[in-house]
Structures are given as C-alpha cells and as structure tokens.
Amino acid sequence: MLKKILIVDDQPEVARLLEIVLRREDRQLFFAANGEEGLAAARNSCPDLVLLDIMMPGEVDGYEVARRLKKDPATAGAHILVLTAKVREQDRLEAFAAGADDFITKPFDVFDLKTRVDRVLG
C-alpha cells in the first residue's frame, strides 16, 4: 500500500533534499511551502507522515499546523516529524506540546532521518 508523506518547508532546496532522501517506489510525496498550504494539502491527501518546518512565512507556523492536524479527525492519525533550525529545549517542548511525534534539528543527518522515517512507515 502506498504511503503518503507531506513535506511542509518554505525553502525549496530543503524540500528537494528531503525528496531525494525519502523517495521510494511505495511512497507518494506531497509538498507545501507554508502553513496554510500544508493544512490544505494534509486535508486533501491524508498523509501518513508529515515533515514539518516550524518557521515559515505567513500567519500559520509549524506549531499551529501540528495543533490543527491533531485536532482534525481526518488528519489526527498522521505521524508528525518536526524538522527545524530551532534548537532550544523549549522549542522542542513546544513542538511536542503542539502534537509533534518526533523532532529533528537542522542541519540533520540524512541517514538518521531516513531511518526514522522508515521506522514510522515500515
């Protein structure tokens, strides 16, 4: 069965990097460049996994996206992996409080990321 991954990041080169690292035959990737787009894409695609940046242009930041995804029964089941340049402990706590399931700081080890994603998606 095809697993769906939603990548929400405002920086195209990061999105591209994630695409390269995570692409597989049994996976379908979706992209969004800000919070609003991310929420819309999640509603449409019902992803199994969301890779979520925190700081993005626009009204809705990553924390808010996580909160809304967990609140919406349609998307509440998605595994949320926060991928951010915010490195302070309080950022990590805030992410988990918002509903994140995992937290990786940028710059990240691509193999570590790959392993974590594989573990979630099987």
Add this chain to the structure above:
Amino acid sequence: MKNRQFPPANGTLRDELSGQQPFSPEFQMHLDNLQRFRALLDHANDIILLVRLDSRRIVDANASACRQLRYPCEMLVGMPVENVVDFESLQWPEEAEEGAECWTIPTQLRRREGGLLPVEMLLCMEEFGDTPYVVIVARDITERLRAETELKKSEWEKGLILESTQELIVFHDREMRIVWANRAAAESLHLTGDQLKGRYCWELWHQRRSPCNKCPVVRSIRTGQPHSAEVTSEDGKVWLIRGYPARNAEGEIEGAVEMCLDITERKQAEEALGQTRKQFQDLVETINDWVWEVDKNGVYTYTSPRVRDLLGYEPEEVIGKTPFDLMPESEAGGVAAFFQEMMIKKEAFSSLENTNRHKNGHRIVLETSGVPFFDENNNLLGYRGVDRDVTLRKKAEETLRESDRMKTEFISTAAHELRTPLTSILGFSQVLLSPENLSDAERKEFLSYIHQQARALSGMVADMLDIARIESGQGLALNRVPCTAGELVIQLSPFLQGGPERSRFELAIAAEATPLLVDKAKMAEVFENLLSNAVKYSPPGSPIRIAGEIAGESYRFSVADRGIGMTPEQVARVFEKFYRADASDTAVSGLGLGMSIVRNIVEAHGGKIWVESEPGRGTTAHFLLPLALPEASGKGNNVEENPDC
C-alpha cells in the same frame, strides 16, 4: 512782719521799749531805723547770726536763720553757737590776710534735727560797745554743690567715654589745627594729647604737607555736613574716617570733630567672608548639578542657576514653588509623601529618582539628594541638596540593555540563519557522498545548491566582518571608480533576472549616463540588501520598483515594494544593527545587519539614505549619491569612454 515779736538787742533797749512814756522824736527815729534794718535782715536769704564772743551764745538771728536751721527763733537765740557751727572742724583759710577780721569758710551748719546744711560762711569779728561779737553770714550752697557734683560727674563720664574708646577722636579748628585729641589719638602716635595741639593731622599721621585728597574732615568744615571715607594708611591698615562739623551757639562752624576707626580687621573679615561666600557660590554655580534649598514647607528658598539647564526655568521662577509643582501629577504624590516622611524623621536622603517636567513639557529624570538643616534649638528649618539630571544616563542604561538584548537575539538569530544554508550544504553533500545512484543532472543540481548556500553563508560572514570593521572604527575600505548610474543597475542583472522573482522587478532609471564615483561592489551590496528586504517583506509576485533620477547635486536611487510596510517606530530603528523590524516573524531570514551596513556604505560615499514606509502599503528606501565632478573623476567628462565601466 508786724505780727512778729522781734527779740530785743539788749537790756537797755528792752527797758526803753517796755516803757509807756512817749518816745522822743530822736528816739522814735532810731526806733524806725532799727525796725527797717530788722526787716532788711529778715528778708535776706542768707543766714545771719550774731554771737557773743565771751559767752559763745547766739544773741540774734534773722528769719532765714530760724527757717533754714529749723528752730523757732526764741529757741535759736540764746543757744550756744556750737550747736550750729562746729568750730572744731572749721578749715580756716591758711593764707589769711594779716589783721583780717573776716573769713570766708565753706562748712556745714547743723540743723535742729541733726541734718547738715552745706554753706559758705562769712565770719566777721565786731565790737558793739566794748563787747566783742562774731557776725556769721552763711549762704546755702546745697544747689551749687549738687550742680557742681553733677557737672563734674558728667564731665568725668564724657571724658571717660572719649578717653576709653578705641576710636581716634580729634577736634580741629577751622584751619584744621588740632585743638584736642583723645588718648587713642595721642597713643596712635606715641605722643601725649598736649603734644598734638596746634599741629595738623596730615603731617602727624600721613607725613604730608597738605590735606589728603577728599579728606572727610576738611569737607565737613567746608560743607557743614558730615562726611566719611575709608583710607588705607602706609602700614596697610584701613581706617574709617568721619568728619562732623562743630558749630558754636550762633550756628557758625568752629571746626570739626574727626572720628577715626581702625577697620582693618573688620575689612579683612568681610573680605574673607566674601571670599568664602564667593568660593562656595562659584562651586555651587559651576557644578553641573542643580543646588537648592527648601524651607520646612518644601518651598524653594534658593536655587542655583543650573536649574535653567536642567528644567528650563529661571531661578526666580522656581523660588516660591515646591519640587512637587515641577513634577507630573502622577509623580508628585509619591515624592511628596516620601519628602514628608523625611521631614518628620529629619533624615538625609540620597539618590531619590524622580520624574520632573521641563518647562517645555518633556520629562526629565532627576536624582535628588538632600540633608536637613536646623536652627540652634534643633528645629528643622528645611533641606539643602542637589539634583542631577540622569535622563541621559537612564536612556543610556536603557539603550545598553536594549543593545544587550539585541546582541543576544543576534547571536541566536545568527546561529539560526547559519543553520539554514548549512542544512542544504551538509544534506546534499551527504547525499552526493552516499552510494546512491544519482544521475549526472542530479549531481550537478545538488552541487549547485551546495554552491549557492555556501555563497549565502559567505555573504553572512562578510556582513559580520563589515560590521565588526565599522564598529572597531576602521571604516569601510572603498575602491571607487568612475561609472554611471545605469551601470550600477546593469550589474544587478544576475540578481534581477536569475531567480523565480524576476517578473517582479520594474526599472525606471532616468539619466542613465549620469557620472558617479563609487565602489561598484559595495553598491551592488547596497542594492542586493534593499532588494532582498523588498522581496522578504512583500507578498510573492507583488511588484518591486527600482527607480533612479538626478536630484540636485546628487543622484537618487529608490527601491519600493508593496509589502507589509513598517510603523514609524520601526522606520526610526531600521538602520540600527541587529534590528529586525519584525523579530517575532522569524521566518523572515536575515542577521539584522544589512541596513546598518547599507547606511555605512552610502555614507562612506558621502551620500544619504532614508526609508519611507506605511504599514500595509509598502516600503521605499531612498539613497543619494553625490554626482561625480569632472576633476574628481580625474578622467575627463565623458565617462562613457572609460573602459573600467
């Protein structure tokens, strides 16, 4: 005197008077004479006694004698004369004339009740028939003695005053000759008063041959008015000299009284006091702090002129006010309560911070210190103290705190900003190094990302180095070359046409050939900063206009966006380093150094930069660059020919 019974003079006369037979005309004439003589004696004011020398008894006395000695006449007559006159103590004149029969002797007569009557007594020896008598005529000199005593006392007192005063007192005649001088005057010359008589003060005291200029004594004789002057003598002493005209009974000027007082010490004390006062006044008025005094009601009774600089008031405007009158209402209550407490405790206080209103209305933060002062009974009279303007210090503290906060934020921002390009660089290089199968096109693509992000990283490092250099005072090293306004925009082509944003840029460059003398690389940095801000702070796809035109002596460039804009507060701070207009929107990347560097570059070129903005409408950054003068370029007028451009 008809009712008076005159005592008969002798037995013969009494026998004759007691007889009833008519008097002979001759006898009658004698009798009349005797009676007239009697009346004369009785009317005399002097005491007249007739004393028989052999019996030493009073044989006759006039009415004044009875009255003044307080005896009934019949008692006085027949009394031993010693009862009245104390012959034992009589001081007979030593040089009595040879064969004299009268003596004038001052003495005291004894009255009936024992009191003494001072008299001048005339004593004469007489013989009536063969009988020797003494006639005593005594005049009451009580009044004269009293007057003499009083005069003596008054003279003595006057003398005492004149002689005991420290003041030199000299009486001059109309010709300024000394008539009399007191002890102090004589002693000042080590002479006696008599030695001064007839001399002139100017020769005695001043070794001059003529009166001193403006001598107050000479003037008082001339004008008839008192005059005074301060004179410094050869020995350095200071004298206060006063001259008073002296007039005789007819009101004519007889001369002048000179009074002369040594006021050297007083002058020195006054001078010393004046010096001390001046010293304190200078200190009080020179220091930058405002010195004041308030009474026990908190009303200003003194203020140094510095209040003018601190609060804009003239000292006389502050006198009569209280400190609380100069404070905003919100502040006055609290400070007044504090001051009230200090007044009750009579305690000093220091460094009380309080906000005051400048005469112009703006707020001034003062730091007040004060000490109480008291009268001799330890009653509080008020406070004296100083106020220091700490507005600038407060502002500096604030600025320092703010700059500290911004620096901390900068470090965290910088760390974050550096992580973004590093994510791509590390991620893509890891992918490239992995054994994964990648197409050549992908490899090239990934390498280009790595290159791009490394450049961005390098740009940030360059910014930080620029700021560090500017901060350390080294300034920017400019490499100016002649070129045109158009060329500065053309060199931006890679930036303008390279990215996905290319459709957004609108160019409106007038007078492209305008010659400028600039560092082209630095100008590119300016444009890139302004343009990337415009892109960052405006919605994707909205137009960004780059305009240029000649403005007087300068060429003006502007970069305008239709983005989120800024509030006036944000505009005011846009050129501060580490400042990011919207720090909360961390999605907008940047170190917050760009605009600070941009301003430094423009100003290093002798130009000027400013920003106009309105929230929701967009931001326009303008900057002026001075036009290149032909001589300044050093390469002639036609810069088009310059191969460098």
